[in-house]
Amino acid sequence: MQDSPVFNYINSLSPIRPVKSMPIPHHFSSLNFTSPPSVFTSPHLTSSHKESRFFKTHNSSSSDPTNHVEESTSNEHVAAEADDAKELNVDASIKTELPQINGSETNPDDPVPASPCGGDTVDLSLVPYASPRGENAGENAGGMELQKMYDDNVQGRNETPDWDSLIADASEMLIFSSPDDSEAFRCLMMQRSSNSEKRLMPHSNNEPESSNAVPCEAVSFLHRGSSSIIQETLDQTDHETREDVDQDVPVEPALEELHLSSPKKKRQVCLLKLEAGEGESCKRCNCKKSKCLKLYCECFAAGVYCIEPCSCIDCFNKPIHEDTVLATRKQIESRNPLAFAPKVIRSSDSILETGDDASKTPASARHKRGCNCKKSNCLKKYCECFQGGVGCSINCRCEGCKNAFGRKDGSSTVDIEAEQEEENEASEKSKTAKTQQNTEALIRREESSALPTTPMSIYRQQLVELHYSSSKNMMPPPQSLLGGGSSFSSQYLRKPETSSTQSRIEKSFGTVSENRGEDMPEILSHSSKDNLKAVSPNGKRVSPPHMDSSSPSILGRRSGGRKLILHSIPSFPSLTPQH
């Protein structure tokens, strides 16, 4: 056992050494990461650290020297460990790289390589329009955190690591761009664990991990952010290719097409996963003409940079084109200040407005502007209301509305089902059945996916509303509004109006609400009670989080979501314009 690479590697790891090797001191001494719940117990202290420790590298502003942390560090790391390249495997890459990823402050003058891929640096791609805020202190603990968890888990017990719990913890501690990222990480770690355990067994062979087929999402995650080391270890060729792709000079579409082959495959797998109801966040855009700079682009509209699963052509929605992105964004917002606001809003007022009985519909939420469907009967995802999992409202100008989540006229799903049985012609029955199946599947998917995508939607929604209620003229730059360098955005600022957003909004917010009575940090309660007491753009009060009756059953399903929420919320006040 002691001769195994893993054991050696573990021994080579010290909670201190990687940090000491860094040129600049860090500020995480007060952090205690051994126990995730500590996050909750000392919110004031840890929140700022936890909040900021990941933010550092989230900054995408090229004017901020700290933005280069990740890239330069990665480079350093590549150089430093080049000799070990053969020994180095994915495991080590992750373990050793994370501390640097998250916080080393390097010389601002260091050469900064362009992000090799729009999504190669996870943080950049995850917090696309983030401004450098809220990253004052304690910016490097992610790796330490993992390290410590790892040490506790492995060394402390002096036994085979409990990979499940370790991975679970790690997954939750890391800031991922999406549930898929965490899944990817988990996936990777699982693979790693299986490989490692193989090694721990006698007569196991030592296949280099780099030669293993890494699941799509793991690659995706790595691409997006872990490090160039990991990337190189996994797929150097691809990495280099992508660097070419993402240079400032837009590549010829044909050329880009070539490079897309890999992402396309990944996208396919992602889509498969989507169909299996395993998640949605890896669903990405496929823009061809918009350069991903219009609201047509789902990524752009969602406020995120395009990343690897995207199959877009001539994409400008990447960190290297930050200026363009921000300018475009501003322009669009000048045209429609609510362009980037969530399309689906839940508001008690909306209930009143629409005359709907909240109990009749899956949610009291409504589409902000309403749909305009003509042919889909609001029964397909063409309909934004349906897609958002909300009923149509008086705001909708749809024709022949049969929205299963609630018709424009206020009838409920149940009514519809009853009516459909009566009125549907035989020829339509199959169609209806399909539609209903889709609807049910959609609902099921929503119910089953208490992914951390949601809180940001709420957060974002309320933030946006708060923002607009504050002052239109004092509108902070979009990046601060949406990202603020916060990991929150990195995790949640994804697809605010995807098919399952709404119900997850309720459920996840329900999760937060539920937490209040238990171990919710004071600061979080504060945030929720005060800061989130927002008003809508038109000055209407936004209803407090509505606890769905089904929420409790969801609470335990994905604790990661909850923890991530708590990590992130403390950054909230800094994003709010104070007047």
Added chain:
DNA sequence: GAGTTTGAAACT
């Protein structure tokens, strides 16, 4: 995978 349908976004 290619082609079609659909409705939002963008444009006039």
Added chain:
DNA sequence: CAGTTTCAAACTC
């Protein structure tokens, strides 16, 4: 503001 065009997702085959 209304009509038209463009666009990309959703959908169908």
